[in-house]
Amino acid sequence: MRRLNVTHPQINLEDFIYYYHIAHKRKNIRALNQLCHLYPELSAMAFQNDSLSKRYDPSEYDYYRWHPITMGSAYMTERRIMDMVAYLFSRDRAPKGYKHRLRTAALSYRLMFNYALDRYQKDYDRQELWTNFFLRLPELQQRIEDRHIRSLMELEYRAAEYFMDND
Structure with missing residues (x-):
């Protein structure tokens, strides 16, 4: 029945x-x-x-770009963060070890489902990323001070400009 x-x-x-x-x-x-x-x-x-x-958010397609920092996105994905690190070192790619440091840092994030890639990805909290990653690691902090960068937003903007000029 x-x-x-x-x-x-x-x-x-x-x-x-x-x-x-x-x-x-x-x-x-x-x-x-x-x-x-x-x-x-x-x-x-x-x-x-x-x-x-x-x-829709452009970060869903950042996997298909060499430098996803050049895409306007509100999300702080791992690849965008590594682009900012690469900019600080004036390189095309971030030095080895920084991806591991990011993954092991005590940073809050939220998991978002990326429909384009059919998997979850992390969106890191901007404030914690700035204070507990960029300003906590001595090499990054020194390079930020040398370039007179005052905020994560400014770092993001400069990294995007750097990679747009290089593409």
């Missing part, structure tokens, strides 16, 4: 898009149809042009 009044868990738009993305990647048409049938309001919101443009 089939139950008619089955209640389905309430999900938000982000969850709907995540489940839809998984079903699409697996080519599971039945799951796609079921999602759209169970959550018609979320389905309509997910495919509106306004909704899509609000969720």
Whole structure:
């Protein structure tokens, strides 16, 4: 006997898009149809042009760029941070060991799902990144002082300019 009044868990738009993305990647048409049938309001919101443009961020495609710092993004991903370190050393790539130092530093971050790469990536907190990474490591702090950089925003801007000129 089939139950008619089955209640389905309430999900938000982000969850709907995540489940839809998984079903699409697996080519599971039945799951796609079921999602759209169970959550018609979320389905309509997910495919509106306004909704899509609000969720888009260039950092989702930073993997495809040599220097993602040149893309305007609000997220502080690992690759963008390494571009800033590379700028401080006037190199094309950050010196070895800084990626490990970043990963082991006590910095807060949030995990974001990158739909273009089908994986999670970290978005580091800007304030903690500035005080507990750039100003805490003596080599980076010295180079920041030598260049008279006063904030993370200024460092980000200068690194973007540096790599735009070199490309």
